[in-house]
Amino acid sequence: MSTNEISITVKLFAFFRENRFKQQEQTFPATITVREIIQRLGIDPEEVGVTMINSRHCTLDQTPVQGDQLAIFPVIGGG
Amino acid sequence: MAEKIYRVNMTNLTTSTEPVPDKWLGLGGRGLTSTIVADEVEPTCHPLGGKNKLVVAPGLLSGTVAANSGRLSIGAKSPLTGTIKEANSGGTAAQMLAKLGCKALIIEGLPEGDAWYTLLISKDGVTIQEEQELVGKGNFDVVATIGKRTDEKHGIITIGPAGEMKLSAANISIKDPDSHLRSSGRGGLGAVMGSKRVKCIIIEPTDAKVEIVDQEKFTEANRAFTKALVDNPISQALGTYGTNVLVNIINEAGALPTRNFTNGQFDGHEEISGETMHDIIVEREGKPKHNCHKGCVIQCSQIYNDKEKKYKTSGFEYESIWAMGADCCVDNLDHIAEADHLMDDIGVDSIETSVAMGVAMEGGLLEFGDGEGICRILREDVAKGTPLGRIIGCGAASVGRAFGVTRVPVVKNQAIPAYDPRAVKGMGITYATSTQGADHTMGYTIATNILGVGGSIDPLSQDGQVELSRNLQIATAAIDSTGMCLFIAFAALDDEKCLPALVDMINARFGADLTADDVTNLGISILKTERAFNEAAGFTNKDDRLPEFFYEEPIAPHNVVWDIPDEELDKFWDF
Known part of the structure; x- marks a missing residue:
């Protein structure tokens, strides 16, 4: 991994897991945004309900840093 | 058919x-x-005495x-909280009562003697019959026995036995379209029914229809309303994973109360999650989708089968799974399902009783x-009414007192469910200020604090939480009336398009x-109205507070305490 890259843990939930994974360490360019990661995974950003970095809500324009945990949820609810 | 109030006086059995009355016409x-x-019950009365009344009412629609309109409300003064109480449930009863023209059923008074009674509701009114066969039976057996006595319709x-024993976590069960159970769970209303020695209420089927003044407009509005529900992506996820889809997101947000509220994340979250539950249901040929009443287009319920592919439970909700799972650290869904089944059969609230187990574990x-120990205690103690079983069956606060535990997650004696108020501040406002003790359904700020529905408000910030909870509590009270x-x-x-269609x-x-x-x-x-009843019963703003430990013990992973000032909480009622 070069200094221009970051390694983060990506977690997927509900039907985003289908044909993908639950949790994976992935390497990305250091400038990548959450939106770009979602697109690389083949997920339509319109289907995304909630994203969190290290258990805090984040925007799609945010840039994760080395070692972050990124959680990506579809639009879900319950109660 | 003109709507009527059906009244049952259990003191003189009439x-x-x-x-x-005009003043009740626009209500449901x-x-x-x-x-x-509020009109008929003395606020200071003993909840299990002759002055309390149990009121059952279908909603306005x-x-x-109308899609999703089959919910039933049951109200009384609560033996658990001492406040006014409404518990809401699916099942077939609301639609059947409405078709019979029963706007509300009011059960009042207390009979003398040891006899038990069954009420039969038909188009002609209510009759009271002495009951022997059903006494002592669990809820599933009651439904099966009545099915043989009458018919499945x-x-x-x-x-269940818990209601007969007047335990303060006793619920009231409602038969669903598959002869399984739905629960008016919270607040111990089963104990009020038990105090009146009414074991069950049987409702006769009818071909009668509810009157609609403008059928064409109604049909058109229902079409728009149904479309709004069906098109909503949350409805679709609820149909696939049930409400238990929340385990993973609430865990990720650090707000999943774990080990009797000492951590915000549970190592075993994946094992008890909605995703895992869905896979187990499919593998065992259960049903991921199931409706608790006819006309539901969301279908968040499910049929969960055991390893032999036989029915174990349905309406297997996130809050029950959280309580028995993360809060008691049980990471085995089959143990949780068995406990859920037992609690349904005994007739105790699966939130209150499970949180009580967490306190008892501490x-x-x-x-x-x-998990096996929990099931054993449910079977051998709670169901049989041993002294230990009665302490647990009277809820988390009861267990805290009996065992000298101070970390007791309750407000107004009712167990806090599934969302840690330190990590989701809006829920803390709802728990503290709700007219009915801690209850997530009273003002579900998770929508906006966590799920991004109805906007977005940072769950850890103090800003905007009181207003959010207030707006949701107001909207919820209205929805619960429909x-x-x-x-x-x-x-x-x-x-x-959704709300205008509902009003139409x-x-x-x-x-x-x-x-x-x-x-x-x-x-x-x-x-x-509810607040005024509680004030007349002796409640003040000092009761609108969270337990002390939330102010003092930080919870991981965010290491936050409950930090909304009391004065902010008191502003809730400025409207």
């Missing part, structure tokens, strides 16, 4: 039907149960073909994680001319 569901309790509202009764399932709120918060349906049903503002005002007036 019944009557009355015309609906929770609006009606709370208004009747129940019995019509009758509606049933029943209490008190040393069992090791955290001992007979609608609360899950229509997800569509209502984000789809501008109410107007078409009654020939009324209500606006969205009128609906909001209904919610406000219900909350104020």
